[in-house]
Amino acid sequence: MKLTDYTDYSLRVLIYVAVHPDEPITIQQISDAFGIPKNHLVKIVQNLGQRGYLLTMRGRSGGVRLGRPAVEINIGEVVRATEPDFGVVECFRDGNRCVITRACGLRGILHQALRAYLDVLDGYSLQDLVERPAALRRSLSVGIPVMDIKPAGRKSR
Amino acid sequence: MKLTDYTDYSLRVLIYVAVHPDEPITIQQISDAFGIPKNHLVKIVQNLGQRGYLLTMRGRSGGVRLGRPAVEINIGEVVRATEPDFGVVECFRDGNRCVITRACGLRGILHQALRAYLDVLDGYSLQDLVERPAALRRSLSVGIPVMDIKPAGRKSR
Numbered sequence: 001m002k003l004t005d006y007t008d009y010s011l012r013v014l015i016y017v018a019v020h021p022d023e024p025i026t027i028q029q030i031s032d033a034f035g036i037p038k039n040h041l042v043k044i045v046q047n048l049g050q051r052g053y054l055l056t057m058r059g060r061s062g063g064v065r066l067g068r069p070a071v072e073i074n075i076g077e078v079v080r081a082t083e084p085d086f087g088v089v090e091c092f093r094d095g096n097r098c099v100i101t102r103a104c105g106l107r108g109i110l111h112q113a114l115r116a117y118l119d120v121l122d123g124y125s126l127q128d129l130v131e132r133p134a135a136l137r138r139s140l141s142v143g144i145p146v147m148d149i150k151p152a153g154r155k156s157r
Numbered sequence: 158m159k160l161t162d163y164t165d166y167s168l169r170v171l172i173y174v175a176v177h178p179d180e181p182i183t184i185q186q187i188s189d190a191f192g193i194p195k196n197h198l199v200k201i202v203q204n205l206g207q208r209g210y211l212l213t214m215r216g217r218s219g220g221v222r223l224g225r226p227a228v229e230i231n232i233g234e235v236v237r238a239t240e241p242d243f244g245v246v247e248c249f250r251d252g253n254r255c256v257i258t259r260a261c262g263l264r265g266i267l268h269q270a271l272r273a274y275l276d277v278l279d280g281y282s283l284q285d286l287v288e289r290p291a292a293l294r295r296s297l298s299v300g301i302p303v304m305d306i307k308p309a310g311r312k313s314r
Contacts, residue, residue, distance in 0.1 A: 001158070001159075001160060001240055001242065001243050001244075001245060001271065001274075002158075002159075002242065002244060002245055002246075003158060003245050003246050003267075005247075007246075008246040008247055011246075011263060012255070012257075015257065015261065015263075033256065034255065034256060035254065035256075075266065083158055085158065085159065086158050087158075087159060088158060088159060088160050089159075089160050089164075089165040089168075090162075090165055097192065098169070098191065099190065099191060099192075099296045099297060099299070100169075100172065100293050100296045100297060102292070102296065103289045103292035103293045103295075103296055104172065104286060104287075104293065105281075105285050105286040105287065105288055105289075106168060106172075106286050109232065109277070109278065109281050109285065109286070110160075110278075112277050113273075113274045113275075113277035113278050114158070114274065116270075116273040116274055116276065116277045117158075117270045117271065117273055117274040118270075119273065120266070120269050120270035120273045121266065121267075121270050124262075124266050128262050128266065129261060129262040129263050129266070130261075130262065131262055132260045132262075135259070135260035136257050136260045136261065138260075139256045139257045139259065139260055140256060140257060142256070
């Protein structure tokens with residue numbers, strides 16, 4: 001029940017760009033902020049560009065901006081565009097060899113569950129992910145993973 | 158968005174046992190029917206036994222039976238019991254290092270989507286998976302993957 005890192009990182013790229021609307025953003029900036037290797041991000045940014053979620057500005061002060069307003073970037077749509085495989089179990093996938101596929105009730109039930117999952121995501125836009133832009137910008141500029149900030153009073157070993 | 162093979166195979170074990178209520182079932186039979194290596198099934202059957210879904214009968218004509226009626230084995234419950242990780246994206250997992258976790262709206266939305274997914278599964282029991290027991294038994298005894306049976310009139314290359 002995991003989304004791929006590809007989808008996870010795609011959403012983070014969009015979040016980063018959405019909370020920095022005043023400047024074109026470079027892959028290096030996103031890489032530094034999240035600690036994600038730059039080479040993972042190149043294809044992601046390219047894909048998001050091809051789908052119109054990002055707009056690429058070339059040149060010395062180049063980078064990317066949102067290709068449309070955050071409120072018009074639907075999260076269900078992004079996840080469908082980035083997740084390579086909704087093959088929940090074998091009978092959803094190419095090359096399925098499960099002998100009971102035709103008589104088994106599981107496929108229909110899992111399809112219904114998957115639809116319910118995506119229906120929820122279809123109800124949200126990128127704007128809903130960045131409702132605290134100032135706090136997000138602060139976290140991104142500090143670049144310290146949340147879990148490294150020890151709560152006061154907890155002993156370190 | 159995949160369930161693990163462990164969950165997939167757990168459900169298949171339960172299906173196999175459910176459609177053969179008149180005899181104790183061996184791991185070998187399930188392995189032969191689905192073409193799943195026996196060593197993959199040993200732990201699965203053990204786990205399903207510990208959770209009361211299967212009852213183990215020892216001895217020469219031993220094997221497993223359902224531990225309770227199929228209608229009382231809830232699919233959402235089985236998936237929760239077998240799926241090791243509902244860590245949809247990094248911020249759901251131990252060792253999360255995503256810097257924006259506290260300010261980001263994604264986590265709440267994905268939690269809601271996951272709940273919707275599991276809510277659907279909670280509405281079904283093992284009985285709903287095996288509503289065509291005769292057809293299931295037939296597929297399981299033939300043991301030919303559905304995809305290998307060519308529809309009439311399709312040319313083979």
